[in-house]
Amino acid sequence: MVRAPCCEKMGLKRGPWTAEEDRILISHIQLYGHGNWRALPKQAGLLRCGKSCRLRWINYLRPDIKRGNFSREEEDTIIKLHEMLGNRWSAIAARLPGRTDNEIKNVWHTHLKKRLEQNHVAPEINGRSVDVSRFNHKVKTDPEIVSSSNVVAAGCDQTKEHRPVSPQQCSSDVSSVITVDTSNDMSTKVLESDDVLEMDEIFWSEVLSADNSSLTSDYPAISTEPLIQFPFSPLIIDMEQVQATNSSMYDGLDFWHNLFTRAGELPELPEI
DNA sequence: AACAGGATCAACCGCCATATG
DNA sequence: CCATATGGCGGTTGATCCTGT
Numbered sequence: 001m002v003r004a005p006c007c008e009k010m011g012l013k014r015g016p017w018t019a020e021e022d023r024i025l026i027s028h029i030q031l032y033g034h035g036n037w038r039a040l041p042k043q044a045g046l047l048r049c050g051k052s053c054r055l056r057w058i059n060y061l062r063p064d065i066k067r068g069n070f071s072r073e074e075e076d077t078i079i080k081l082h083e084m085l086g087n088r089w090s091a092i093a094a095r096l097p098g099r100t101d102n103e104i105k106n107v108w109h110t111h112l113k114k115r116l117e118q119n120h121v122a123p124e125i126n127g128r129s130v131d132v133s134r135f136n137h138k139v140k141t142d143p144e145i146v147s148s149s150n151v152v153a154a155g156c157d158q159t160k161e162h163r164p165v166s167p168q169q170c171s172s173d174v175s176s177v178i179t180v181d182t183s184n185d186m187s188t189k190v191l192e193s194d195d196v197l198e199m200d201e202i203f204w205s206e207v208l209s210a211d212n213s214s215l216t217s218d219y220p221a222i223s224t225e226p227l228i229q230f231p232f233s234p235l236i237i238d239m240e241q242v243q244a245t246n247s248s249m250y251d252g253l254d255f256w257h258n259l260f261t262r263a264g265e266l267p268e269l270p271e272i
Numbered sequence: 273a274a275c276a277g278g279a280t281c282a283a284c285c286g287c288c289a290t291a292t293g
Numbered sequence: 294c295c296a297t298a299t300g301g302c303g304g305t306t307g308a309t310c311c312t313g314t
Contacts (some may be wrong), residue, residue, distance in 0.1 A: 014284075052284095055284080
């Protein structure tokens with residue numbers, strides 16, 4: 001059985017908000033806050049449902065909303081973030097102060113999508129377009145993973161020695177195992193393939209923005225390049241392809257360092 | 273000036289995750 | 294542990310505005 005829409009109750013107003021309704025909502029939130037959206041309209045004397053009030057406040061009335069057209073920089077940021085995050089508008093909005101998910105969604109559908117189609121600006125690696133949509137996985141909010149201080153080793157199935165492993169040591173399984181340091185004693189957490197498939201850029205941004213000071217000399221510091229420079233999730237790696245390159249420059253952590261920060265120099269990747 | 277079609281954007285819908293009793 | 298309430302999110306709609314003919 002499907003729950004009835006919250007605004008279905010008789011007498012509740014729908015449609016565009018009037019200036020008077022806005023004024024009532026603003027003054028009520030200024031006085032009492034918005035602890036309970038469901039109860040708010042009744043307390044404020046508004047003939048609206050709580051959901052409608054929340055939306056109006058979040059998308060239009062909040063004092064920190066930035067109105068007006070998007071700058072070129074903001075648009076470029078949205079495009080880059082969308083490459084990484086997909087249609088996760090709230091996550092994109094969180095990185096654009098003063099902009100709402102609704103606004104970003106609208107801009108994407110009305111301007112940016114067309115701009116990309118016209119320019120055909122698909123993410124490219126080594127001149128080949130790469131399908132990033134496959135890697136826009138849901139974040140798995142495993143606190144142990146997210147709070148990990150640094151990447152110790154990234155590879156496959158070589159976790160017993162807790163050493164970085166090179167792609168050459170790995171099986172051809174794209175996402176078999178990644179090991180991550182979870183404490184100062186360098187113990188590792190082994191992520192099974194399901195974990196890996198569910199990780200995304202938030203995990204990687206956490207890892208890469210973490211303090212690298214606890215890394216030993218055996219594990220060179222990982223660059224803390226801004227997240228925005230990641231053109232795609234590291235999960236795009238096709239180990240079979242990587243192995244096929246037979247390139248010594250991708251040994252151990254250097255391989256992953258290069259991968260994370262200089263994706264444009266990746267070896268062959270699957271073509272769409 | 274009138275109309276059609278496209279573009280824009282505020283608002284709504286339905287679903288899901290989490291909180292609460 | 295289960296049912297229900299609530300907040301939040303992404304997808305979609307529809308009213309309005311804009312532009313070309």
